[in-house]
Amino acid sequence: DGGITQSPKYLFRKEGQNVTxxxxxxxxxxxxxxxxxDPGQGLRLIYYSQIVNDFQxxxxxxxxxxxxxxxxxxxxxxxxxxxxxTAFYLCASSIGRNSPLHFGNGTRLTVx
Amino acid sequence: EDKVVxxxxxxxxxxxxxxxxxxxxxxxxxxxxxxxxxxKKAPTFLFMLTSSGIxxxxxxxxxxLDKKELFSILNITATQTGDSAVYLCAVEAYPKGQAxxxxxxxxxxxxxxxx
Numbered sequence: 001d002g003g004i005t006q007s008p009k010y011l012f013r014k015e016g017q018n019v020t021x022x023x024x025x026x027x028x029x030x031x032x033x034x035x036x037x038d039p040g041q042g043l044r045l046i047y048y049s050q051i052v053n054d055f056q057x058x059x060x061x062x063x064x065x066x067x068x069x070x071x072x073x074x075x076x077x078x079x080x081x082x083x084x085x086t087a088f089y090l091c092a093s094s095i096g097r098n099s100p101l102h103f104g105n106g107t108r109l110t111v112x
Numbered sequence: 113e114d115k116v117v118x119x120x121x122x123x124x125x126x127x128x129x130x131x132x133x134x135x136x137x138x139x140x141x142x143x144x145x146x147x148x149x150x151x152k153k154a155p156t157f158l159f160m161l162t163s164s165g166i167x168x169x170x171x172x173x174x175x176x177l178d179k180k181e182l183f184s185i186l187n188i189t190a191t192q193t194g195d196s197a198v199y200l201c202a203v204e205a206y207p208k209g210q211a212x213x214x215x216x217x218x219x220x221x222x223x224x225x226x227x
Contacts, residue, residue: 045215099160100146101146103154
């Protein structure tokens with residue numbers, strides 16, 4: 001079955017630790033995205049990548065980093081510089097411009 | 113600054129009612145507007161609209177775009193409890209200062225349908 005897999009589903013970390021969220025897709029999509037969802041805030045774009053080895057900052061990139069070494073994979077690292085990391089993180093992919101996003105099931109990160 | 117505004121933020125209706133959800137936008141270089149339904153985890157795609165005045169329909173759901181007035185509506189007729197969800201509106205545009213297009217989401221409308 002084609003789709004987007006995010007792991008883990010739930011993640012708990014202590015403040016000050018970096019953590020990496022996994023996102024893998026087997027849809028052969030060029031574009032991949034990371035969004036953060038907080039209650040009452042909707043989805044906010046963190047980073048996106050239109051092609052392998054290239055990525056762009058979204059609206060709230062500070063405290064996050066990404067890599068796109070393979071087409072299928074777009075991991076997101078939440079660094080200790082991110083002031084409010086506790087949130088629901090959604091990864092998505094699309095064929096390209098003007099096409100709908102397909103979302104993974106998300107990772108809920110809790111930092112204490 | 114690019115923005116997408118949805119209203120109302122929340123709505124409670126009875127089964128069988130008809131609801132209209134609103135989405136207005138101000139973005140640079142609009143390309144398309146999309147509606148998603150989010151129940152618990154991943155948002156699922158409903159509609160993509162690129163042209164004004166052409167209604168898209170899927171069962172009890174329909175949507176239309178007005179590119180002159182910069183808004184879209186999502187209608188749900190004969191609502192059912194299974195329609196309870198967060199409905200997200202997103203606009204694909206070229207954000208200022210960034211290469212490529214990105215989806216800009218509104219905050220969503222939480223719809224609760226009671227039996």
